[in-house]
Amino acid sequence: xxxxLLLLIPLPFLLYIAAPQIRKMLSSGxxxxxxxxxxxxxxxxxxxxxxxxxxxxxxxxxxxxxxxACRDVQKGELVAKEIQTKTGNQQVLVRKLDLADTKSIxxxxxxxxxxxxxxxxxxxxxxxxxxxxxxxxxxxxxxxxVNHLGHFLLTHLLLEKLKESAPSRVVNVSSLxxxxxxxxxxxxxxxxxxxxxxAYCNSKLANILFTQELARRLKGSGVTTYSVHPGTVxxxxxxxxxxxxxxxxxxxxxLKTPQQGAQxxxxxxxxxxxxxxxxxxFSDCQVARVSAQARNETVARRLWDxxxxxxxxPLD
Ligand SMILES: *[C@@H]1O[C@H](CO)[C@@H](O)[C@H](O)[C@H]1NC(C)=O
Ligand SMILES: *[C@@H]1O[C@H](CO)[C@@H](O)[C@H](O)[C@H]1NC(C)=O
Numbered sequence: 007x008x009x010x011l012l013l014l015i016p017l018p019f020l021l022y023i024a025a026p027q028i029r030k031m032l033s034s035g036x037x038x039x040x041x042x043x044x045x046x047x048x049x050x051x052x053x054x055x056x057x058x059x060x061x062x063x064x065x066x067x068x069x070x071x072x073x074x075a076c077r078d079v080q081k082g083e084l085v086a087k088e089i090q091t092k093t094g095n096q097q098v099l100v101r102k103l104d105l106a107d108t109k110s111i112x113x114x115x116x117x118x119x120x121x122x123x124x125x126x127x128x129x130x131x132x133x134x135x136x137x138x139x140x141x142x143x144x145x146x147x148x149x150x151x152v153n154h155l156g157h158f159l160l161t162h163l164l165l166e167k168l169k170e171s172a173p174s175r176v177v178n179v180s181s182l183x184x185x186x187x188x189x190x191x192x193x194x195x196x197x198x199x200x201x202x203x204x205a206y207c208n209s210k211l212a213n214i215l216f217t218q219e220l221a222r223r224l225k226g227s228g229v230t231t232y233s234v235h236p237g238t239v240x241x242x243x244x245x246x247x248x249x250x251x252x253x254x255x256x257x258x259x260x261l262k263t264p265q266q267g268a269q270x271x272x273x274x275x276x277x278x279x280x281x282x283x284x285x286x287x288f289s290d291c292q293v294a295r296v297s298a299q300a301r302n303e304t305v306a307r308r309l310w311d312x313x314x315x316x317x318x319x320p321l322d
Contacts, residue, residue, distance in 0.1 A: 035291030036266075037273040043070035047124050047171075048275070049164070051075045051103060051157065052132025054082045057179065057236050059089075060268035061129055065275070066095040070127070075103035075114060077132075105132055105156030107143035108317065115163035124171040125164055127275045130157040130213075131179045136202040146316070147195040149202075153209035158216060158313050165229070172228025173281070176220070177274045180213040180233040180287065185297045187211030189305055191312065214287055214296055215306040216313075221285025230284035232274035235294060236267040 048065045052058040053074035066072045066089050076082035082100035089098045101117060104110035118125075133153045142151035161176060168174045187207035192198075196205055217233035224231065273291040274280065287296045299305065314321050 035269055035273070035289075037064075037269045037277070037291055039273065039277045041068065041276045041278060043068040043126075043276065046070040046126040047073075047122055048127035048129065049073045049075055049118070049125060050129040050131055051105065051160070054078060054085045056264045057267040057271065058129070058131040059085055060265045061131060061271045061275075062098070063089045063093060064268060064272050065127065066090075066093045066098050068276070069095060071097035072099070073118065074098065074100045075132075076100060077102070077104045077106075103132075103160075104143075105152045105160070106148065108156075108159055109143065111156060111159050112163065115160065118164070119167060122167070125167040126171050126174045128161065128164060128168065128174075128176045129179070129271055129275060130161065130176065131271065132157075133179065133209075135206045138202065139196070139200045141195075145195070147197075147200075147205060149205040149209040150194060150196070150212065153206075154212035154216070155313060155317060157213070159317050159319070161220070162317075162319055168229045169224075169227050174229050175275055176217075176229065176231040177271050178213045178217050178231065178233040179236055179271060180210045180217070187297075188299060189215070189309055191308065194312065194316075211297070211300055212309060214300040215302075215309050217287070218285045218301075218303075219306040219310045224284070230281045232280070232284070233287045234270040234274055235287070235289040236270055237290065 043065060046069075048062075048070045050058050050062045050065070050072060053062040053072075054076040058074075062072050062074055062085075072089075072095075074082045074086055076085075079100055079102050086098045086100050090096055101114055102110065103114040134148055137148050140148045142148060142156070144151065146155050157178065168176065185207075186204065187210055188204075189208065189211060190196075190199075196208075214233045217231050220231045270288050270291050274288055283293060286293050287300070288294055311321060313319075
């Protein structure tokens with residue numbers, strides 16, 4: 007009994023200390039920019055649900071031509087119709103993209119480069135979370151393969167177009183979960199050890215490392231890059247885990263709606279004058295801290311090289 011009491015005494019203290027952090031986590035930054043996007047072209051991956059869908063809708067609302075890059079084209083078409091009706095913008099297009107298959111990524115990029123002269127905004131939004139151990143068509147562990155390597159290849163294939171269209175931006179949707187992530191170079195595909203939760207965190211750390219490395223590489227090109235934590239959002243991302251679905255439901259009162267979750271991606275995609283913050287990580291429409299791992303340049307460079315190697319991209 008006494009022990010329990012002893013343990014409870016510091017609790018209010020801890021809550022008091024953590025309060026600003028908790029409030030900050032729950033408050034939702036809103037993108038207040040009034041920038042309009044007529045004549046701009048945007049690609050959003052995983053745009054047929056959740057944050058991706060809301061991000062696409064907001065971009066369409068501002069007049070951009072928006073490509074919904076989706077695995078499920080039929081579902082994508084329904085979403086495109088919905089966005090067209092809501093925004094009055096007919097230039098919402100659906101193209102097939104399966105990030106778990108490099109052939110599909112290459113086909114998407116080829117088609118896009120043939121039909122579009124420009125690309126101003128690329129939102130690497132699609133993601134899988136906590137799925138059972140599985141591999142992509144190319145033999146990559148699913149989280150690493152889709153969340154990191156798939157987007158890495160996509161960004162690489164579209165980079166020239168982004169440069170030609172500068173000023174242009176790439177936004178990577180990462181997560182607070184990156185704090186728990188580590189890059190295990192000896193077991194990048196989690197063949198020796200697999201935890202669905204950690205695999206997700208690792209892939210999200212990879213997203214941040216890449217954003218920074220890409221920012222370094224793109225300095226002076228007019229292409230700027232940002233990684234964002236969308237907030238803890240009620241979305242289909244938890245579809246693979248009944249435990250997470252259950253937890254999500256329990257805490258749904260605190261969770262952001264997908265529309266709120268889209269605000270930081272949108273903020274990074276369109277806010278004027280953000281260029282000097284290229285490579286930074288954002289949460290609630292503000293620059294946010296990343297873990298020590300995520301600031302490690304050596305790891306970032308090595309991951310870049312290893313990723314090129316895995317994807318058959320020549321090193322420069
Ligand atoms: C986004 O993340 C992907 C995968 O980690 C990476 O390939 C790409 O370079 C990143 N882009 C930016 C702008 O950070
Ligand atoms: C970066 O990570 C490597 C490998 O984990 C480590 O040896 C090195 O000390 C780290 N560097 C910094 C500056 O933290």
